[in-house]
Amino acid sequence: MAKEPVRVLVTGAAGQIGYALVPMIARGVMLGPNQPVILHMLDIPPAAEALNGVKMELVDAAFPLLKGVVATTDVVEACTGVNIAIMVGGFPRKEGMERKDVMSENVTMFRFLLLPMQVLVVANPANTNALILKEFAPSIPEKNFTCLTRLDHNRALGQISERLNVQVSDVKNVIIWGNHSSTQYPDVSHATVKTHSGEKAVPELVADDAWLKGEFITIVQRRGAAIIKARKLSSALSASSSACDHIHDWVLGTPEGTWVSMGVYSDGSYNVPAGLIYSLPATCRSGEWTVVRGLSIDEDSRKKLDLTAEELTEEKALAYSCLS
Incomplete structure (x- = not known):
C-alpha cells in the first residue's frame, strides 16, 4: 500500500539554502526513497516571485516522490497540516556581522509562526531561535524543537x-x-x-x-x-x-x-x-x-x-x- 505523503514546511524557501534544500527533500534524501512528500514553501512577500520560480522548477524536475507544492507568503496557509518544519528563513548573516546583530531581527519574525509537530531551526542564531519558538508554542512538547548542529x-x-x-x-x-x-x-x-x-x-x-x-x-x-x-x-x-x-x-x-x-x-x-x-x-x-x-x-x-x-x-x- 502506498504511503501517505508527509507534509514538510521549508521557510525561506526562495533563499539560497532553501533553494538547495527543497530538491533534496523532493528526491527522498531526507525521508527515504519510498516516502512521498508535499512541500510547503514559505517566504516573505518581496520574495514571492522568486518563490514561484522555485515551484516552477520543482514541477519541471518531475520528482516522483513529490505529490504537491504549496508556495505562499501566508504563514497560516504554509503551516496548515504540516508534519515537519525546517525553519531556514531568517535575517541573513553577512560577512563581518556578529550573531547578536541578527538576533533582534529574527526574534520578531519567528514569534508569529504557527508550528507543526517536529521542528528543526536552521536560521541563526539557531539555538536561541529554537528556544523562542518553543516559548511561543507551549502546547507543543519541548522535545519537538531542535536546532541544526x-x-x-x-x-x-x-x-x-x-x-x-x-x-x-x-x-x-x-x-x-x-x-x-x-x-x-x-x-x-x-x-x-x-x-x-x-x-x-x-x-x-x-x-x-x-x-x-x-x-x-x-x-x-x-x-x-x-x-x-x-x-x-x-x-x-x-x-x-x-x-x-x-x-x-x-x-x-x-x-x-x-x-x-x-x-x-x-x-x-x-x-x-x-x-x-x-x-x-x-x-x-x-x-x-x-x-x-x-x-x-x-x-x-x-x-x-x-x-x-x-x-x-x-x-x-x-x-x-x-x-x-
Missing part, C-alpha cells in the same frame, strides 16, 4: 576523515557541544574509526593532541565564517545536506552504536543549565531523540562546555529582552 558534526567528521585519510563513513561519534557558534566545542574524545582490525579511537590514530585541542577545534568552530569569506555567501550546500541528515536520523533512527549531535532542550544533563537549547550527543528511535548518558568529561572539556553554555545564557537573555 549536525552541520558542525559533519564538519568535524570531515576534518578527521581528511586528517587520517579514511572514508568519512568510517568515522563516528564525534560530539558538538553547545552553541552553533564559535564557542561550540567539537569533541573527539569518544570518536572512533572503523579499521580492518576493528574500531580504533580517534585520539590514538591522530596521535597529535596539539592538533586535536587546537587547530581542529578552531577549523570546525570557524568553518562557516571561512566559507562566507571564500564564497561571499553562506554554506548553503552543506547546510542543506546536514538538515536532511538531521531529519532523516530523527525520523528514521540512528544506526546501532552511533550517535549524532543535535541542538535539543536541555534537562540538565552533563551539568548543562536546564532550559537552553544546547547541542548534545543523541540517538534516535521511532521519531524520538534520547541524550547519550554517562560519557566522561575531563576538566578541559568541562571548561569548554561551560563557556558555550554561558554564551547561550546571554543569548537567551538578549532574545527575551527583544520580546519585551
